[in-house]
Amino acid sequence: MLQTAESRDGRPGLAGTWYLTADERRARGKALRQRVPRQDHGMWEPPEGRRDPVDLLCESNEGRLPHLIPIRFGRMMQSPFAFYRGSAALMAADLAGTPKSGLTVQACGDAHLMNFGGFATPERKLVFDVNDLDETLPAPWEWDLKRLVASVVMAGRHIGLSESDIARTAIDTVREYRERMSNYGAMRALDVWYDAISLRQVRKELAREEDRGRMAKRIERARAKSTPEFIYPKLVEEQGVVPRILDDPPLIFHPTAEYALGLETGYGEAFATYRASLPEHVRVLFDRFTFCDLAIKVVGVGSVGTYCGIALFLAADDDPIFLQIKEAKASVLEPYAGKSVYENHGQRVIAGQRLMQSASDIFLGWALGLNGRHFYIRQLRDAKISAIVEGFDLYLIQTYARLCAWALARAHARSGDPAMITGYMGASGTFDDAIGEFAMEYADQNESDYRVFVTAVKEGRIQAAADI
Numbered sequence: 001m002l003q004t005a006e007s008r009d010g011r012p013g014l015a016g017t018w019y020l021t022a023d024e025r026r027a028r029g030k031a032l033r034q035r036v037p038r039q040d041h042g043m044w045e046p047p048e049g050r051r052d053p054v055d056l057l058c059e060s061n062e063g064r065l066p067h068l069i070p071i072r073f074g075r076m077m078q079s080p081f082a083f084y085r086g087s088a089a090l091m092a093a094d095l096a097g098t099p100k101s102g103l104t105v106q107a108c109g110d111a112h113l114m115n116f117g118g119f120a121t122p123e124r125k126l127v128f129d130v131n132d133l134d135e136t137l138p139a140p141w142e143w144d145l146k147r148l149v150a151s152v153v154m155a156g157r158h159i160g161l162s163e164s165d166i167a168r169t170a171i172d173t174v175r176e177y178r179e180r181m182s183n184y185g186a187m188r189a190l191d192v193w194y195d196a197i198s199l200r201q202v203r204k205e206l207a208r209e210e211d212r213g214r215m216a217k218r219i220e221r222a223r224a225k226s227t228p229e230f231i232y233p234k235l236v237e238e239q240g241v242v243p244r245i246l247d248d249p250p251l252i253f254h255p256t257a258e259y260a261l262g263l264e265t266g267y268g269e270a271f272a273t274y275r276a277s278l279p280e281h282v283r284v285l286f287d288r289f290t291f292c293d294l295a296i297k298v299v300g301v302g303s304v305g306t307y308c309g310i311a312l313f314l315a316a317d318d319d320p321i322f323l324q325i326k327e328a329k330a331s332v333l334e335p336y337a338g339k340s341v342y343e344n345h346g347q348r349v350i351a352g353q354r355l356m357q358s359a360s361d362i363f364l365g366w367a368l369g370l371n372g373r374h375f376y377i378r379q380l381r382d383a384k385i386s387a388i389v390e391g392f393d394l395y396l397i398q399t400y401a402r403l404c405a406w407a408l409a410r411a412h413a414r415s416g417d418p419a420m421i422t423g424y425m426g427a428s429g430t431f432d433d434a435i436g437e438f439a440m441e442y443a444d445q446n447e448s449d450y451r452v453f454v455t456a457v458k459e460g461r462i463q464a465a466a467d468i
Contacts, residue, residue, distance in 0.1 A: 029423025109135025136352025
C-alpha cells in the first residue's frame, strides 16, 4: 500500500511515496472497527421509505427488449431463489444503506453462488472462479460478501435444509472468506496475482468419492460440449451458401433491422470497434475469421431482455468460432458506488473481469452498436461448468459455498488490500456471526419481496411468461 509523503509512518520508497508493512496495514484495518464495529454488519431492517421492489424491478427493465421481459419475470417466478438471482438491483439499493468499513475493491456486484463456476483458461486449464461480472464496479468489499452469503441461505432453503444447518453453513462461508483473505494478506503481491483455483484443487475439496466421480463426468461433458463438432450442428443450418444460426424462438431468433442497426452491413461498424479493443496479437488471430451470422440468444435470469446474442465466424468450412455478445448496461451499483470511469460499459465489464479473474478469455473485447448500446464479447461456452444446486445436499452446499468464498477472497485480494481487510475482520468469529445473521435476515426480506412480486403478477400489474 503506497502512502503520500505527508504520512510520517511507513518506509521510504519511490520519491514522494511510502509503503506500509503487512502488520501496519492490518493495524489500520483493525482501527476501522472504532468507526464501524463488526457487529453492526449483522443488522438488517428495511429502512423507512424503502422502495417498492416491483417498481425497482420495472425500472431495471428500461431499454430491454419488451417482448422478452415476461420471460425474465417468468424465470424469477419459479422460486424465491430464482427471484434472488434476478434482483441484484434490489439488493444493491439495500446494501447502500448498510454499514461500510471504508475499504473498497473491484466488486463483482452480483456475487450470488450461481455466478461462480469452472471455465477454461487460454492455456486450456480448467479453473474455478467468479464467472459473471456484468455488474462489476469498485465498491465496498462487504457488499459482495453479503450477497454471496445471503445466496447460500436462499439456496439452502431452496433444497429444504433445516434453518440450523443453513445458519451454520452461512457462518462457515464467511469464515472461509476471512481465513483465505488472511492467507492472501500474508502473501507477496505477485503470489496473490498469480494464484488460481484449479479444478484439481476443487476435486481435493470433495471428500466423497461419488462426488469426485460426478465432477469428473461434468468436466468431460463440458469439454465435449465446447468443441466445434458438438456446437456447430446444434446451432447452425447449412441450406444456403453462407451457414446460418438456427432459429429457436423465443430463445434464439434473428433480429430485425429495427432492433439491430447495422444488420444490412453485417454489423461491420460494431465489429470494427470490437476488433480495435483486442490486443494486437489477438487481432491477428481474429482476422483469420470471417463473419457469417448473428442471432439474439436469451440467457440467464438477470440478463433476459438485454441485447445478448451469438455470432458465427468461420476461418474455413470446418473451422468455426462462436462469440457471445452481451449488452452491458450501467452497473446496478452505480447509483450507490459512483459512475464507472469507462465510457463504454462493455469496457467496464472487461476491466473488472481482468482484475478479478485469475485468467480471462483471449477474445474478451468491447463494442459500440449503431444504436448506441454497449457490448462486451467473449467465446461461447469454452468448457463452462455451473453448479446444479437442486442436486446438492448439506455436505455439497457447504463445500461449494466455501469454494465460492475462496474465489471471492482471491478476487478481492487482487484489487483491494487483503491485510487491511483482514485487520478489520479479525481472527475471531465476531465478523462471521454478524454476516451470517445479516444473511438469514436478508433472506427473509428476499422472500417477502418475492411474495410482493408474485402478487403483482397475479393481479396483472406485471406480466410473466412460462419459462421455455
